[in-house]
Amino acid sequence: STRHGGIPDAVIHEKTGYLVEEGDDSAMGQYMIKLCENPERAKEMGLAGRKHMQEHxxxxxxxxKLLELAKAAIDKKT
Structure with a gap:
C-alpha cells in the first residue's frame, strides 16, 4: 500500500505488508512481483496482517471508541 493517511498505522512495512510512497508505481510493482515469486512470504505477511488487525x-x-468520542462531544456542548 502507500504511506498515506493512517495506512502506515495499519500496515507494518515488511511485516504485514509493503509500503511505498504515493505515485511510486515502480516500487509497488516490484513488491507485487516479490510476493508473487514468494507465496510463502505472502502467506506469512497475510497472517501477520490479519493478527495485527484483530488485535488493534x-x-x-x-x-x-466512537461511542466515547460522541459522549465527550455531547458533554462539551452541555
Missing part, C-alpha cells in the same frame, strides 16, 4: 482494529473496540 477489532470492530467492537472501534465502536466503543
Amino acid at each position: 482494529y477489532e470492530h467492537s473496540d472501534q465502536i466503543s
